[in-house]
Amino acid sequence: MCGACGRKLGFFSWGDFCRQCQKLFKTELTRLEKEILSNKDLSGEPAVIIKKGNKKSRIKLYDKVFRQFETRGELSQAEITALQKLQQALDLSDDEVNAREQIKLYEFLAKAREAIEKGVSLPVFDLNTHLKPKDLMKIAPIIRKNELIHFAAPASLMETEEVISEKLLWGVKTTIRDVEATRGALILTSQRLFLCPFPLEKPVEIPLFYIFHVEGKLNSLTIFSRARGRPYDFRISNRAAIKIFETCLHYLLTH
Numbered sequence: 476m477c478g479a480c481g482r483k484l485g486f487f488s489w490g491d492f493c494r495q496c497q498k499l500f501k502t503e504l505t506r507l508e509k510e511i512l513s514n515k516d517l518s519g520e521p522a523v524i525i526k527k528g529n530k531k532s533r534i535k536l537y538d539k540v541f542r543q544f545e546t547r548g549e550l551s552q553a554e555i556t557a558l559q560k561l562q563q564a565l566d567l568s569d570d571e572v573n574a575r576e577q578i579k580l581y582e583f584l585a586k587a588r589e590a591i592e593k594g595v596s597l598p599v600f601d602l603n604t605h606l607k608p609k610d611l612m613k614i615a616p617i618i619r620k621n622e623l624i625h626f627a628a629p630a631s632l633m634e635t636e637e638v639i640s641e642k643l644l645w646g647v648k649t650t651i652r653d654v655e656a657t658r659g660a661l662i663l664t665s666q667r668l669f670l671c672p673f674p675l676e677k678p679v680e681i682p683l684f685y686i687f688h689v690e691g692k693l694n695s696l697t698i699f700s701r702a703r704g705r706p707y708d709f710r711i712s713n714r715a716a717i718k719i720f721e722t723c724l725h726y727l728l729t730h
């Protein structure tokens with residue numbers, strides 16, 4: 476039986492819908508996609524068939540739109556709102572779209588930018604509500620008196636290492652490779668940037684007044700410190716998080 480209209484399914488049909496309903500479902504997905512991408516808004520109620528349709532297809536559409544919005548490297552407030560509407564129209568939960576953390580980060584970035592525009596102090600980041608419980612339980616940060624936390628995200632410090640790749644008659648051949656030196660939660664405060672280590676890992680602490688340059692890339696944040704010859708290369712898997720570190724650091728270093 477077709478999950479939408481109740482018609483008996485033919486012998487060769489696959490999936491939960493009859494051919495007509497499958498077509499309707501696809502048409503409606505395409506309509507939602509076009510509308511959200513061109514207007515950043517949705518008009519009217521989505522067709523009922525959406526809720527009954529394949530969940531994977533709905534999640535796929537959401538991810539596609541999210542990535543499309545993110546291509547500029549950032550989400551605007553209008554795009555954040557549009558994504559929330561799309562999530563509702565597709566009848567997807569926060570867990571299903573994995574958007575909660577992504578969108579929350581972009582919202583936090585918008586808040587930080589607003590503070591910067593006004594020239595006031597950066598928003599305070601609450602580790603307990605913003606960090607995922609699985610990361611939070613692995614760290615025990617010691618925050619000093621008068622120190623404010625402005626942001627935090629899981630990160631790895633990468634170092635380059637020379638390794639022997641081949642033993643030759645007259646010596647050895649070496650190659651350079653990136654290795655993870657330590658990892659934990661990278662925490663930006665009003666005084667320092669520090670990597671609060673996960674169990675058995677080493678801490679890293681960089682006072683803000685040592686930092687003279689910051690560079691955010693696709694999956695890493697590079698910090699140039701006056702106290703160290705080579706820059707710190709922090710691997711961070713989340714693009715929005717890198718953007719927040721970069722934005723907040725620039726502001727803290729110039730104010």
Ligand SMILES: [Zn+2]
Nearest residue numbers: 477480493496
């Ligand atoms: Zn049907």
